[in-house]
Amino acid sequence: MPTRLVLVSGHIFGRRAYEGIFSSAAWLEGNLEVPLMIGLPAAKAPGTVGYAGLADLAAEQGADFAEAKDPTLRASADRIRACAPDYLLVIGWSRLIPPEVLAVPAAGAIGMHPTRLPFGRGQAPIPWTIIKGLDSTALSVFLLRAGADTGPLIAQYELPVRPRETSASLFHRVGHTHFTAGHDLAERLSASRPEGTPQNDAEATRWPKRRPADGRLDHAMTYPEIDALVRAQLGPYPRAFVALDGQDIPVRGARLSPGPESKLEELLPRTVRFGCADGVAELTRD
Numbered sequence: 417m418p419t420r421l422v423l424v425s426g427h428i429f430g431r432r433a434y435e436g437i438f439s440s441a442a443w444l445e446g447n448l449e450v451p452l453m454i455g456l457p458a459a460k461a462p463g464t465v466g467y468a469g470l471a472d473l474a475a476e477q478g479a480d481f482a483e484a485k486d487p488t489l490r491a492s493a494d495r496i497r498a499c500a501p502d503y504l505l506v507i508g509w510s511r512l513i514p515p516e517v518l519a520v521p522a523a524g525a526i527g528m529h530p531t532r533l534p535f536g537r538g539q540a541p542i543p544w545t546i547i548k549g550l551d552s553t554a555l556s557v558f559l560l561r562a563g564a565d566t567g568p569l570i571a572q573y574e575l576p577v578r579p580r581e582t583s584a585s586l587f588h589r590v591g592h593t594h595f596t597a598g599h600d601l602a603e604r605l606s607a608s609r610p611e612g613t614p615q616n617d618a619e620a621t622r623w624p625k626r627r628p629a630d631g632r633l634d635h636a637m638t639y640p641e642i643d644a645l646v647r648a649q650l651g652p653y654p655r656a657f658v659a660l661d662g663q664d665i666p667v668r669g670a671r672l673s674p675g676p677e678s679k680l681e682e683l684l685p686r687t688v689r690f691g692c693a694d695g696v697a698e699l700t701r702d
Contacts, residue, residue, distance in 0.1 A: 418449040419605050422501040422521070423479075424489065426456025427508025428468040429594045433528060434507075436598025438477050442606035450479045451499040454492055456509075457483045465652045466508070466587070487511035496520050503605060506560060507594070515562050523609050525560040528597060530590045532572060533558060534620035537565035542583050542590065544623045546648035552576050553586075555593045557601060559612045566620075568612025570604075573597055584651030628654040632664075638693045639672045646670045646699070655702050658688055669700030 419442075423434050434453070442448050455470035474481035485491035488511055496504065497520050504525040506513055518525045531541045532554035545553050553575050559567040573593050577586065604610055631649045633642055633656055642656075646667055649656040655666035660681055665688055673689070673696040680691035688699040 418447055419503065420449045420451060420499065420501045421605070422452045422454070422496050422499055422504050423450055423470070424454040424484070424504065424506045425470060425508040426460065426464060426468070426484075426510075427466045429466065429528070429530070429591055430506075430508030431468040431470060431473060432591045432594040433505075433598030433601075434470070434473060436595040436600075437602040438473075439595075440599045440602035440606075442602040447606035448602060450477060451501070452480045452482065452495065454482050454484050454489070454496075456487075464510075468508075488514055489517045490514065493517050493520055504560075507598075512562070512564055513560060518560055518562070526570065526601070527558060527560045527565075527567070528594060529556050529558070529565045530554075530575075530593075531556065531565075531623075532574075533565055533569060534615040534617060536623055537620055538623040538625075540623060540626040542586050542651075543626055543648040543653055545577060545586065546581060546583055547644050549644060550577050555590060555597055557597050558615075559610075566615060566617070568614050570610045570612050571597065571600065580647070582647040582650040583653050587651040631656040633658050633667075633690060633692075633697075633699075635691055636693055639670070639695055639697055642690075642692055642697050642699075643670045643672075658690055658699065660688070666702040667699040668702040671698040671700075672696075673698055 425431060437443055453470045453474040461467040471481045501521045502523045504521040506525060507528045533556040555573040556569055557571040558569050561567040575589060631654055646656045650668060655668060657664040657666045660683055680689055680696055682689040686701055690697045690699050
């Protein structure tokens with residue numbers, strides 16, 4: 417009997433994972449069924465980093481599609497229940513799913529998070545990975561529980577972080593890894609019921625939400641700090657910026673000009689010369 421999945425996402429990472437599922441042998445051979453896909457309303461796109469719709473993918477694969485009436489999925493619970501799913505997959509979704517919805521699927525609910533859980537639970541994992549200067553990260557596949565990113569681990573996919581990595585390059589690589597993870601998960605769910613390995617909460621760290629204002633560059637920062645923040649705010653994320661003459665100037669690149677600490681601010685047609693703790697940063701305007 418095929419394993420039944422209900423798929424939920426409002427993000428390109430979820431879409432990539434589901435494309436991986438639909439590319440799997442398990443799907444092609446009829447060992448999986450997807451009666452319903454639930455997406456984020458298109459009106460939410462302007463405020464959602466990495467937004468992606470699912471309606472066209474659902475139509476292509478013959479699944480019903482519905483927009484989420486509320487981000488907790490409580491209003492969608494009856495429709496999910498009517499599908500009698502074995503698993504509910506919620507990937508690329510910014511709100512926690514409450515226990516009463518997680519209890520609807522017969523075998524459990526599954527999510528993905530682009531850090532090496534339990535390290536890096538929380539929000540903005542890609543920018544934080546760059547800002548913190550990590551040399552590696554991972555995509556974690558796990559069973560959903562009431563707490564954010566706390567459930568037992570099903571799989572982890574290692575990703576090296578290169579010295580000049582940007583949030584744009586890492587975002588694309590993480591997207592590709594979601595495809596692989598979705599493909600592998602499809603084969604696994606069609607053959608068995610994964611139990612997962614409990615996370616060690618004593619080793620857990622949590623990263624906070626980031627807001628556009630967090631991208632402001634400050635004279636007290638060192639050049640490496642400025643460089644990391646600029647690289648962390650590329651891709652779909654709000655740009656790092658300097659505040660000059662009452663306006664915010666977004667920037668996309670940085671280069672160090674050796675010299676003494678300075679409060680220099682000079683706005684040029686293509687660059688901003690910005691004094692920092694260990695010299696002058698030449699910032700490329702976006």
